[in-house]
Amino acid sequence: MKWFDYAAPASVAEAVGLLTAHPGARLLAGGTDLLVQLRAGRKETDLVVDAKHIPELNTIGYDGASGLTLGAAVPCYRIYKDKNVTGAYPALAEVASLIGGTQIQGRASIGGNLCNAAPSADSVPLLIALRATCRITGPRGSREIAVEDFCTAPGRTVLQPGELLVSLHLPPREPNSGARYLRFIPRNEMDIAVAGAGVQVVLENGRFLSARVALAAVAPTPLFVREAGEALAGSPVEEASIATAAEVARKSARPITDMRGTADYRSHLCAVLTRRALEAAVSRARGKN
Amino acid sequence: MKTQEYTVVGTRPVRHDGADKVTGRALYGADFQMAGLLYGHILRSQHAHARIRRIDTSKAEQLPGVKAIVTAGDFPQTPDRLVDLGEGDTPLSYARGNVLAKGKVLYKGHALAAVAATNVHIAEEAAGLIEVEYEALPCVLTAPEAMQDGAPILHDDLKTKEFGEQTGRVSNVAEHFRHVMGDVNAGFAEADVIVEREFHTATVHQGYIEPHNATALWNNDGRILVWCSTQGSFVVRDVTACLLDVPVSRIKVTPMEIGGGFGGKINVYLEPVAALLSKKTGKPVKIVMSRKDVFEGTGPTPGSYIKVKMGARKDGRITAAQAYMAYEAGAYPGSMVAPGAMCVFAAYDISNVVIDGFDVVVNKPSTAAYRAPGATNAAFAAESVVDEIAEKLGADPLDFRLKNAAKEGTRRADGPKYRRIGCVEVIQAMKNHPHYSAPLGGPNRGRGVAVGFWFNVGLPSSCTISVSADGTVNLVEGSTDIGGTRTSIAMQAAEVLGIPAEDVRPTVVDTDSVGFTAVTGGSRTTFATGWAAYEAAQDVVRQMKERAAKIWETEAASVTLERGVFHSADKRLTFPELAAKLDQTGGPVVGRGAVNPRGVGGSFSGCIADVEVDPETGKVTILRFTSVQDAGKAIHPSYVEGQMQGGSVQGIGWALNEEYYMNEAGSMMNSSLLDYRMPTALDLPMIDTVIVEVPNPGHPFGARGVGEANIVPPPGAIANAIYRAAGVRMNRLPMNPPAIMQAIWSQRD
């Protein structure tokens, strides 16, 4: 790697100042993507800005009325150990425990996973399904963006020069709701998703009140399949409705063929994973984990 | 040794290097440090096939911290000649060419130049500043394509050798050989069932966790000192001497501990380069490969195209077998198609056999040995066909194999007749194992079996043993220890001497300090170096008996040694008691052994695999796995079990997910441990083992090499299990989820 300098700002304002003054600077959370990319020459930087000493990026806040605020740099192992997360957002705890393996989870963060903006990012479909939003702060102040609007292309986000992702916000869990993210990998751990489906369902009287479906690794960015959720809304909670939604998801996918899977195989997996994730989310919504 | 009851052999002592290995104190090659060390980095080709028009190192040389740069031009410019580097004759230009390319690059990752600098980051940066002008050439990536007329030719001077004769034809086929036994046409005519299938296997890597490394110092006295992780310190010495055109006596290789090899750390890549850099800088130079370099710049095992045809009668006897085996050698000749041909039908007694083998160069890294090299590819093909024939005959897969099993006296198509072997015993042990008859509950589940063989090698080893006054001994040997062999060797000496294994202190030493010792490979180390230790111990015993005779004023011939106690008439001295008296009876006792043993015994292995296939994703889960192997005599059963488990898991990875995923330009897209998917602990169940002991009459303790045969059957067994679980017969490795899904879909259509 070429030489870079290192800074560890203690506040968001200080971080914004550094990122604005150094256009080539990059934010470092867990380093599990950035360091690999710098070493492989896929990214370059002259200044690494450590996010882990900025309080807002490193805290988990929760209350039943306003929901969960997850600092962008909070590592996975703290997320799946947090009682509020496991209690109110069990699917999020699951996602945090399937990125990489134990050691990766000691460092990798969900905010980092989102900012890395890989089409296969494991945390993003679920964040979309849970209606998560991003709090971004930059030289011109702060703004909120829905997670589904955050990634714009492989490796690219809406972040402007000088901006950083401060935290993610998840609304309070609705009654009779359940969420699940399922992905397909050839081994049982450590792999990048070949395809993934993150879903949330809200049930009422034997019907889907609402649902959200998002897919990983089958489009240039994580794919929010609005139509799949719309197809479920109002439908009875039964195999046929779920199969319809799975088919909508499969049709909306635009996968490529690469070393992790063929396009046909990925499309097929979309349907399988969406169906299985919906079944699991329904179970969860009904109180059976 | 006439007695079958041993005190040490067959027990499970803690390994002698154990404390160092569990505390991080053991020093592996990359841990080596010395004053003034420079760090090297190798520049590698981005093209799979290209002429090198120009290399300009001037910008790189100017980077502060850069001390030297070398290319192929820095090798002595001696005329080309044939050299024997341990595997038959090869042109010196080929051997040098793979270390630093000259004129042409033949695969992506081919080493072109090397930089030595004050730290590794500077060396890496400098390598990026070296300007290379390439003239890209079309590349060829599979054996069938490389064998076609009009295929891009890798070497203008490579001419096909066919049936032992030089044809003079320039092509990518280095050699075509054929084994013939009996009359296959008559054999197939006699068959009631014939199955003929084609198979393709992808390139896979040994996957050792420790990357290659070497440190070299071209010393002021003209000696070249090398520290490295290697399977053969004498190979490093001899090959480096050859490439640098110096006498072997000028080179001293000190082997460090080695973090896995499986055959891939026999070849020499870094040592000559480090030596050249050291010559230019006057400083020691250390080079450690990155993981990417390991994938792209070392020696994976051949991908292959194999056709197998077998015929059998209704009564269950195989009447004929034919194999066509085209193996990818990579950039330079020398794929392991010959051992593959030895092993393809090795488990069976078949009178009519024809085997055609082709060694074919392609624009991929030059292949190296990988644990029973060539045999796993072959067994995947043969064991799938055997399974299909057994099914067509309505026969139990193991009964069918028993009916045709190779025995003592069976002749193989490549020539040799078996001496005492344990093929029948292994298959019988599989049949008798509870796994074979356990119910396999649930849908989408299936059980498969396969057997495999590896012939094992002997080759020379040396050893000395010196006796300490307290009755312990120092044992000096030259076999680098990849899996606990210093202990299995020490145990054999301990058995002869009648002392505990803990009282033998084995050390693996450098090439100046021990007699010639061949590689740690070929499943030879416990067998051959153990034998050298056995001989050295016998020499110690002879001398000790003479000392006892002196003390007791009797004839040495009247002295016996039983369980560590010397006797003559009513006199006795324990080994330690006698050891205390060596000073007064003539001085030190040092025993020596130097062997080139002939009594090598091959090893048969078999496995039973239970799998579950997810019909919606094609993913295979290994539910249960049992490995059976004939060890002859398990010197240290824990490490024999370990070899069986390790080889089985490598075979499982080979079967399910491992492959070099190449794009059309010959670039490996998955050159990281993220996407080159080796099994993790979460992907496997426990691996049950059964050690069968059919003693090898050729070895003092009956030992057979065990390191390799266990990797041979797993892919075949898993393919057979997948067939029973999902109804599809896979003919390609790896049998990854998309491939299985595609096979399921094709079958439905």
Added chain:
Amino acid sequence: MHAKVRVQTTINGEPQEFLCEPRQSLLECLRDILGLTGTKEGCNDGNCGACTVLLDDRVVTSCLVLGVEAQGCQITTIEGIAKGSELHPLQRSFLENAALQCGICTPGFIVAAKALLDQQPNPSEDEIRLWLANNLCRCTGYDKIIRAVKQAAEQIQEVNA
């Protein structure tokens, strides 16, 4: 001329201070600057676990931590697992169960397994396999490693009982 950074940290209970370039990983600093070569490099991208160390309260792959990030942290490496000349039950158990062949992955496994047993004294086979999925071994097929961890867990519990 770029300036190195001074890092003050605690390694295996002892205060350590070193100078490093920001681009040097913690793994490089441990091995090349501090001479603690027990932690190994296998892939340099977080996929093999051979470089596993304990960083404050969790295990990480030190190849993906910068040396400068170690400022103010508590690090435990393989060199800090034994208590003086007394091996940790895991180390003894690995030897008794022949849970190593070439040994290059062993330091990483022992540090990772120790972290598991420190927080979960009685893990099941599945829990052990899941925890150790980030540690690759190519020699053993994992069977004896899993057995060694289980046996160590039992031995530690006996001592504590």
